[in-house]
Amino acid sequence: KNQVEQSPQSLIILEGKNCTLQCNYTVSPFSNLRWYKQDTGRGPVSLTIMTFSENTKSNGRYTATLDADTKQSSLHITASQLSDSASYICVVSARGNQFYFGTGTSLTVIP
Amino acid sequence: NAGVMQNPRHLVRRRGQEARLRCSPMKGHSHVYWYRQLPEEGLKFMVYLQKENIIDESGMPKERFSAEFPKEGPSILRIQQVVRGDSAAYFCASSPSSLGLTEAFFGQGTRLTVV
Numbered sequence: 001k002n003q004v005e006q007s008p009q010s011l012i013i014l015e016g017k018n019c020t021l022q023c024n025y026t027v028s029p030f031s032n033l034r035w036y037k038q039d040t041g042r043g044p045v046s047l048t049i050m051t052f053s054e055n056t057k058s059n060g061r062y063t064a065t066l067d068a069d070t071k072q073s074s075l076h077i078t079a080s081q082l083s084d085s086a087s088y089i090c091v092v093s094a095r096g097n098q099f100y101f102g103t104g105t106s107l108t109v110i111p
Numbered sequence: 112n113a114g115v116m117q118n119p120r121h122l123v124r125r126r127g128q129e130a131r132l133r134c135s136p137m138k139g140h141s142h143v144y145w146y147r148q149l150p151e152e153g154l155k156f157m158v159y160l161q162k163e164n165i166i167d168e169s170g171m172p173k174e175r176f177s178a179e180f181p182k183e184g185p186s187i188l189r190i191q192q193v194v195r196g197d198s199a200a201y202f203c204a205s206s207p208s209s210l211g212l213t214e215a216f217f218g219q220g221t222r223l224t225v226v
Contacts, residue, residue: 036217042219042220043219043220046214046216049214098156
C-alpha cells in the first residue's frame with residue numbers, strides 16, 4: 001500500500017533553533033518527493049522537489065535530504081523564525097501523476 | 112500572472128443542498144488536480160483533469176461528487192446533496208503539463224461547512 005508517514009506529528013521550538021522533520025514512504029514506483037509548507041488557512045507552497053538521484057537540496061534555510069534506498073527523507077530548518085510556524089507536508093509522487101500526501105508535521109516557533 | 116484562484120473561499124451549505132467549488136488554474140496550465148483535506152488530516156487526492164477530460168478520478172467518491180474542466184472557464188467540483196461529512200477544505204492545484212518534475216501550484220482552498 002502506498003503510504004507516506006511523517007514524524008513528529010507536532011513540534012515546538014525556540015526561535016533561532018534548528019529542527020529536523022522526518023518522512024518515510026512506501027510509494028512505488030517512486031518518481032519524486034516534495035516538501036510543502038502550508039500556513040494555516042492557506043494552500044500548500046512548494047519548498048523543494050527531489051528526484052531519485054538527488055540526495056540533498058537546499059532552499060534558503062530549508063535543506064531536504066533523500067535516501068531512496070531506505071525510502072526516507074528529512075527536512076532540516078536552520079535558524080528558525082516565527083514565520084516558519086506552519087504545517088510541513090511531505091508529498092511523494094508515483095509515476096502516473098499520482099501524489100501521496102503525508103499528514104504533515106505542525107511546527108510552532110516561539111520567541 | 113495570478114496564481115491558482117479558488118472561489119468561494121468559504122461556503123456554507125445546508126444538508127441536502129448542492130455545493131459548487133471553482134478553480135481557475137494558472138495561466139497556461141491545462142492540468143488540474145483536486146484534493147480534500149479533512150480536519151486534522153492530510154490532503155487526499157480526489158481527481159485529475161485535463162481540459163475536457165477526466166484523467167484519474169480514483170480518489171473521488173462514486174456518488175454525489177463530480178468534476179469537470181471545460182474548454183473554457185474554470186474547473187468545477189460539484190457535490191450534490193451534501194452531508195456533514197463533506198465539511199472539509201478542498202484544494203485545487205494546477206500544472207502546465209503532466210506532473211513529473213513539473214511543479215504544481217496550489218490554490219488557497221475552499222472551506223466547505225455543511226450545517
